[in-house]
Amino acid sequence: MSKSKTKLAGKREEKIDASMWGKQSTRQERPGATRCEWFRRSKFAMFIHWGLYSQAGGRWKGKTYYGIAEWIMHLARVPAKEYETLAPRFNPVDFNAIEWVRLAKAAGMKYIVITAKHHEGFAMFRSKVSRFNIVDATPFKRDPLKELAKACRKEGLKLGFYYSQYQDWHEPDAAGNSWDFKQKGDFNKYLHEKAIPQIKELLTNYGPVALIWFDTPGNISREAAQELLDMVRKLQPGCLVNGRLGHGLGDYISLGDQEVPLTAPKRLWETIDTHNDTWAYAWCDHRWKSARELVSRLVRVVGLGGNYALNVGPTGRGVIPAESASILRQVGQWVSRNSESIYGSEPSPLGRQAWGCSTLKSGKLYLHVLNWPSDGELWVPGLKANVKGAYLLTTRRNLKFSRKGGILRIQIPKLAPDSIATVIVLDVAGAIKARGRGKYVYNGLVNEMDAPFAKLVNCRHGKRSWMEKFGDWHHVDVVENWSNGSSARWDVTALKPGMFSLCADYECQPDAEGSELEMSLGETRWSFPVLCTGGGACGRVRIRHETLGTIAIPKAGKYTLSIRGLDVKGESAFLLQKLTLEPV
Numbered sequence: 001m002s003k004s005k006t007k008l009a010g011k012r013e014e015k016i017d018a019s020m021w022g023k024q025s026t027r028q029e030r031p032g033a034t035r036c037e038w039f040r041r042s043k044f045a046m047f048i049h050w051g052l053y054s055q056a057g058g059r060w061k062g063k064t065y066y067g068i069a070e071w072i073m074h075l076a077r078v079p080a081k082e083y084e085t086l087a088p089r090f091n092p093v094d095f096n097a098i099e100w101v102r103l104a105k106a107a108g109m110k111y112i113v114i115t116a117k118h119h120e121g122f123a124m125f126r127s128k129v130s131r132f133n134i135v136d137a138t139p140f141k142r143d144p145l146k147e148l149a150k151a152c153r154k155e156g157l158k159l160g161f162y163y164s165q166y167q168d169w170h171e172p173d174a175a176g177n178s179w180d181f182k183q184k185g186d187f188n189k190y191l192h193e194k195a196i197p198q199i200k201e202l203l204t205n206y207g208p209v210a211l212i213w214f215d216t217p218g219n220i221s222r223e224a225a226q227e228l229l230d231m232v233r234k235l236q237p238g239c240l241v242n243g244r245l246g247h248g249l250g251d252y253i254s255l256g257d258q259e260v261p262l263t264a265p266k267r268l269w270e271t272i273d274t275h276n277d278t279w280a281y282a283w284c285d286h287r288w289k290s291a292r293e294l295v296s297r298l299v300r301v302v303g304l305g306g307n308y309a310l311n312v313g314p315t316g317r318g319v320i321p322a323e324s325a326s327i328l329r330q331v332g333q334w335v336s337r338n339s340e341s342i343y344g345s346e347p348s349p350l351g352r353q354a355w356g357c358s359t360l361k362s363g364k365l366y367l368h369v370l371n372w373p374s375d376g377e378l379w380v381p382g383l384k385a386n387v388k389g390a391y392l393l394t395t396r397r398n399l400k401f402s403r404k405g406g407i408l409r410i411q412i413p414k415l416a417p418d419s420i421a422t423v424i425v426l427d428v429a430g431a432i433k434a435r436g437r438g439k440y441v442y443n444g445l446v447n448e449m450d451a452p453f454a455k456l457v458n459c460r461h462g463k464r465s466w467m468e469k470f471g472d473w474h475h476v477d478v479v480e481n482w483s484n485g486s487s488a489r490w491d492v493t494a495l496k497p498g499m500f501s502l503c504a505d506y507e508c509q510p511d512a513e514g515s516e517l518e519m520s521l522g523e524t525r526w527s528f529p530v531l532c533t534g535g536g537a538c539g540r541v542r543i544r545h546e547t548l549g550t551i552a553i554p555k556a557g558k559y560t561l562s563i564r565g566l567d568v569k570g571e572s573a574f575l576l577q578k579l580t581l582e583p584v
Helices: 037-042 052-056 069-075 080-089 097-106 144-155 187-204 222-235 291-303 322-337
Strands: 044-048 111-117 158-163 211-214 269-274 307-312 356-361 364-369 377-381 383-392 401-404 407-411 422-434 447-450 455-457 460-467 473-480 487-494 498-507 516-521 524-529 544-553 557-567 575-583
Touching: 037 307, 044 097, 044 269, 052 069, 052 080, 097 111, 097 144, 097 322, 111 144, 111 187, 111 211, 144 158, 158 187, 187 211, 187 222, 269 291, 291 307, 291 322, 291 356, 307 322, 364 377, 383 407, 447 487, 498 516, 516 544, 524 544, 557 575
Parallel strands: 044 111, 044 307, 111 158, 158 211, 269 307
Antiparallel strands: 356 364, 364 422, 377 407, 383 422, 401 407, 447 575, 455 487, 460 473, 473 575, 487 557, 498 544, 498 575, 516 524, 516 557
């Protein structure tokens, strides 16, 4: 077994931190674009977290741990030998590979990624490298990855494997387990005697592998990450590698867990989301995202050019929870009706609008209307294109449209034809361009002025990520580092006159309560005190949605919406996520 002189990784990392996703390059597309083409077209995938932790289901010794269930060993500080006692009880006799694959297919998903080995160190496949695997250590005695590979080939889906390359809480030489293994281990030993040989097994025993999904690179060295990448390239040249390999390596970027961004990276990318809050099965987590919410997240990701990978957590018996499966089928019905607007699409130049988002493909612009206007017209401002026709995608019903003042006005039904999301198709001849992207105020819809699109003076753009209960990650773009005289402004175009509630989503620490800021829109201005949103001891951002006042927009036209610091009590006084104009 190889003993090459790869640099050692650093100390074990225990903190559940967004930084563990690792540095991922945002440079433009690299060589290998052909290898990535299937990924670019696919758009929608199923992620599966399944392991020994699924047997525990979020409980250890009768106590429920309200955190991400796949981290139960870490959360309960279970010694490796004690954790092994889960294996004789893990017997997923209800597992049916073809049912899982057909569910993914029914949901509209084009590929599956499953945890071959998570941080717990247990292999969900037959491994000659370690007997801590589902075939040798459990009464199940079957290799579910073999069965999934066969089922995927039969149903025409691609299959990829998640592998935790840095953390392995079962091994004294890997990273992550400091409660059981006090001494610093020899990471090279783990890397070359377990991780690399097991990844080689995955790449040689299961037919074509679509991708290897690495995670939490931590302090892994550049040399070690490169060695892993080189092995994948050698054994399966067509296999993709995600950016959480570390050190800017990989074919595409995996954003933070559950991150649906406002702006797109410059490279190929994906959002990984989970159906409820945790990733693995937890007996106490029944907070399923609805079909409408999932479709909204899917089209917002696809509208920015990304892929959306949605996670499910099967039980210890091998069953995807019935509620989750039912909702996924509803999503699949919507995707089936609107597939033309999803697969193989590109982001449109329109950007995000108050009514929704859009995609582009082959001379057609697909408007995904998430917020249906109630006045019988959908306005599309700033579109520079020769529109030849408009119709509802699912029924092909033609819609009348006209242009006035640079605004495309489409006559639509009073009620949305599809309660989840309605897609309107614009047939376009020639080039499609847009101006004033994201700067329009619609009367009758909620208008969000998000932090990334503000023009700033003496403050800066930033980002915050934190985890709520179960592992529900939140990611927000913010304007930070405010001081007296700092300002953020949005130059907007009101499409109609109207009356709006002006609201701010912000954080303020206790010692800065009472800081004073000034709000203005056009000729109207007033000051307001910032209120405390809670302490920061838990490490979470506490965002408050506060109505600052009511304001009238007297006529259609251009306006400047701005907020300025007057008496700001330190850097923690104000962390602004967005302003909203909500119709009264």
